[in-house]
Amino acid sequence: MTRRDWSRRSIAVTLGATLTAAWLLPAAAHGAPVVSVPTAAAADRGAPSPYTEYELEDGTYDGxxxxxxxxxxxxxxxxxxxxSGRKSVRLDSTGQYAEFTSTVSTNSIVVxxxxxxxxxxxxxxxxxxxxADGTFVQKLDLSSKHSWLYGSTDDPEGLTNTPGGDARRLFxxxxxxxxxxYPEGTTFRxxxxxDDDAAYYVVDLVDLEQVAPPAxxxxxxxxxxxxxxxxxxxKDDTDAIQAAVTANQNGEIDCVWIPAGQWRQEQKILTDDPQDRGEYNQVGIRDVTIRGAGMWHSQLYSLTPPQDAGGINHPHEGNFGFDIDDNxxxxxxxxxxxxxxxxxxxxxxxxxxxxxxxxxNTKITNVWIEHANVGTxxxxxxxxxxxxxGPGDGLEFSGMxxxxxxxxxxxxxxxxxxSTVTDSSFRNTGDDALAVxxxxxxxxxxxxxxxxxVFSNNTIQLPWRANGIAVYGGYGNRIENNLVSDTMNYPGIMLATDHDPVPFSGETLIANNGLYRTGGAFWNEDQEFGAITLFAQGSDIPGVTIRDTDIQDSTYDGIQFKTGGGAMPDVRISNVTISGSSNGSGILAMGGARGSATLTDVTISGSRDGDVLVEPGSQFVIDTGDAQATAGTRGSGQGQ
Structure with missing residues (x-):
């Protein structure tokens, strides 16, 4: 079933003494999201950022x-x-602008x-x-080459670069x-x-960063x-890069240095397979160390679309970057x-x-990847x-x-x-920003x-398709201390058994995360997803703990237990604050969901459709301690 007709009667289980006073107001009174009080560990969330971000709608603008x-x-x-923040500024006419005052010194800009x-x-x-402070600095070069995908389908392979009809991936x-x-206190405009002659400009945010000199x-x-x-x-530098990497792999040099500069690369760096096993050469490099002068300074780039590159590259994996096998x-x-x-x-x-x-023993540190199908x-x-x-074992990714x-x-x-991904940032990914x-x-x-x-201390913004963070099967995986915001259509965090994974077992931990404006509608807008969604499509999802987390302004539900063929037994939810579920419930168990959850110190406020909602026919049981059960109605005015 879909959630398009949820205007019928359901059971809303409220949380008794744990509810904030804001819950007592009718949902219609919550035109703006209710702001929760973050948990004590909230300061530890997200990636330590070398840049400061500015939302342009929060500054001054003529647009x-x-x-x-x-x-x-x-x-x-x-x-x-x-x-970002679901707001931006459009500039249509000569002289229109957006400006803000910096709180840091900077010698770089991202728009x-x-x-x-x-x-x-x-x-x-x-x-x-x-x-800057009223004085012209320079022209910024903008491009729409890598944006604008067209089509009404939610199948990513069904989209096209040919203009026509609805579009997405606009930024x-x-x-x-x-x-x-430029010092702190500079006003940037x-x-x-x-002579800036695009039909229009939509500007969303700016990052300012004091970039260190090249190492x-x-x-x-x-x-x-x-x-x-x-x-x-x-000119293409692939042969030189490959020769240096091969020399390092063969023990002729100790490591490869990529100096400051723009270096064109039109073939994947790998190990040529003299046996030519398989349709494509898919032997990676090993025992190699590659260092650069800094991600702003040592930059590899490709101009040839991967499908046109030819040679020994696999068309899916492309003609740039590195194929890695070990160490x-x-x-x-x-x-x-x-x-x-x-x-x-x-x-x-x-x-x-x-x-x-x-x-x-593979470690990837401070690497900037952009305009790829998949980063890694x-x-x-x-x-x-x-x-x-052989599987990846003990891998470390940081500063990505x-x-x-x-x-x-x-x-x-x-x-x-x-393996771990830590202290990294992700923006505008077209599928899961992070996944197991x-x-x-x-x-x-x-x-x-x-x-x-472990995925910890990462900042994820604006996935334009799928989840902020997802785990499909396995055991002992942990999602901790992350910030996720502004997912277009899927959850901020999802555990699921679609994609036919090895079943879940043991514990899966979701702890000390902050989720803001996450969730959304997808698959022909027939399915609505919560900020955190558990979806046992096939096999069960046992052993889930969700704790010490703030969920604010979810597009639909805060935590959602989705209808599926499997069960979600014994979910433990503690010290979680859910505020302003603007088109849904604080916690929802769908009509086909099976399993159970225990809530401890859970605070819910400002949910349009009830704070804890169990749909009729659901076999999902939610233990709220001393909570009271009252009749609730799934709102029908959802604009769907």
């Missing part, structure tokens, strides 16, 4: 404020829904923006003017190093001047320039892909920044060269900056275990299970 509708409708060329596609597709390049980002440092080459490293690479000349360290570089779509238009692909088996895909199917198979992808940010699959997929494409599904992986 049009765009605000989303009540249900944050997605997929219908809705700029405000795809905006999240949208400009129109070219009439026939393929994007266009335009400029926008940057001013991209422009970044620039400035010619000097983004202004449409006479110096470590004495033990050999530069890719020693192998023939030339910075900033627009590899990569740090302080950027990898910018050339993808524009995920699987549509004749199976065109966006490519993958980092992929492979990954093995043991960890794991290969056992069937792909079985003699080389993944932006504007067409699918996942980082996905741990194929039995990856005891305990897939069955392993040597032994009874043994090779995705387990004991």
């Amino acid at each position: 049009t404020l765009l605000e989303t509708d009540a249900t944050r409708t997605f997929g219908h060329t809705n700029f405000a829904t795809e905006s 999240r923006n949208s400009i129109p596609d070219a009439p026939g597709g393929g994007g266009q390049e335009k400029t926008l003017s940057l001013y 991209d980002e422009s970044h620039a190093l400035l010619d000097k440092t 983004l202004q449409r001047d006479a 110096s080459k470590p004495e033990e490293c050999a530069s890719i320039t020693e192998y023939g690479a030339v910075p900033d000349d627009g 590899t360290k990569i740090s302080d570089i950027a990898i910018f892909g050339s993808g524009t779509i995920r699987g549509g238009d004749g199976n065109a692909e966006g490519g993958v920044g980092l992929n492979g088996r990954f093995g043991k 895909w960890v794991g290969r199917d056992y069937s792909n060269i079985p003699e080389l198979w 900056r993944i932006r504007n992808t067409y699918a996942d940010g980082i996905n741990f699959t194929n039995g990856t275990h005891d 997929w305990a897939s069955k494409y392993v040597k032994d599904p009874a043994v090779d299970v995705g387990h004991d992986n």
